[in-house]
Amino acid sequence: DGGITQSPKYLFRKEGQNVTLSCEQNLNHDAMYWYRQDPGQGLRLIYYSQIVNDFQKGDIAEGYSVSREKKESFPLTVTSAQKNPTAFYLCASTETGGANTEAFFGQGTRLTVV
Amino acid sequence: AQSVTQPDIHITVSEGASLELRCNYSYGATPYLFWYVQSPGQGLQLLLKYFSGDTLVQGIKGFEAEFKRSQSSFNLRKPSVHWSDAAEYFCARLPEVGNEKLTFGTGTRLTIIP
Numbered sequence: 450d451g452g453i454t455q456s457p458k459y460l461f462r463k464e465g466q467n468v469t470l471s472c473e474q475n476l477n478h479d480a481m482y483w484y485r486q487d488p489g490q491g492l493r494l495i496y497y498s499q500i501v502n503d504f505q506k507g508d509i510a511e512g513y514s515v516s517r518e519k520k521e522s523f524p525l526t527v528t529s530a531q532k533n534p535t536a537f538y539l540c541a542s543t544e545t546g547g548a549n550t551e552a553f554f555g556q557g558t559r560l561t562v563v
Numbered sequence: 564a565q566s567v568t569q570p571d572i573h574i575t576v577s578e579g580a581s582l583e584l585r586c587n588y589s590y591g592a593t594p595y596l597f598w599y600v601q602s603p604g605q606g607l608q609l610l611l612k613y614f615s616g617d618t619l620v621q622g623i624k625g626f627e628a629e630f631k632r633s634q635s636s637f638n639l640r641k642p643s644v645h646w647s648d649a650a651e652y653f654c655a656r657l658p659e660v661g662n663e664k665l666t667f668g669t670g671t672r673l674t675i676i677p
Contacts, residue, residue: 453606480663489572491653491669492607499663507664539606543663550595550614550657552665554606 451476455540455555462527462534462562470525470558472540479544481523482552485509486537495538498523527560535562567656569668577676578646584639584671586628586654595657596637598628600650601670607653613637624648649675 453474462468474481480499484492494507498517512531517523523542527534540555568587576582588594595614599607611622618630628639637654654668 480665482665484667489669491569492667494664494666497664505664508666537604541607541665543657543665551609551612552597552599552607552655554599554608556606557604559604 453540453542453553453555455538455558457558458556460558460560462560464562465529467526467528468534468560470527470538470540470560472523472525472555474521474523474542474553476542476544476553477520478542478553479520480542481517482541482543483507483513483515483523483525484539484541486539486557492539495525534560536560567654567666567668569652569654569671571671572669573672573674575674575676576644579643582639582641582644582648582673584652584654584673586637586639586668587635588637588654588656589635596628596630597655597657598622598626598637598639599653599655599667600624601653602650610639610652644673644675646675646677649673 456471482497483495493509495513496515498504501520514526538558541552543552566589597612598610601607610626611620613620613630621627626641651670651672653670657665
């Protein structure tokens, strides 16, 4: 079945360490997204990519980095520069083009800094 | 900046009562609007979407939404809620085809009382 897979579901990180969250999709979607979710703040856009080898900063990109070397993969690295990384992270992809546009979401990764 | 506003952080309704969740967007040409629902610790599921045409759109689980350009609103409604509708609801906006910056409101948490 087609969909988006995020791994791992839970992730623990020590302060000062970088950590990479995985997002893979087999929907053949061009656009992919990373969101951060905190209670009461909704989904805030970190980075998005409209095409392979290209990506744009979202509203809260500081302390994060991404790559888009393959259409199906959009990993997110949470760097040590991110001051408050504990959150729920959601990856999404969209098929765009008029009435077919719809975002599909992974099940999320909960990152905790210990 | 283009944005989505959900003025109600938390709404409580009785089972069987009607529901309306508010969503306002900042003005832009041809907005693409969505409503998503999220159960705790899960990804988001699309309820319905609007691109053009009929301003009253029907979605899954008995939900509908009405696009009102004059009020910049896209409110979600359901005539009679069920206990299983308790969740968090997000309104989202895609500015236009070719600009894939998908942004979300802060969400409305819905509680259902017996």
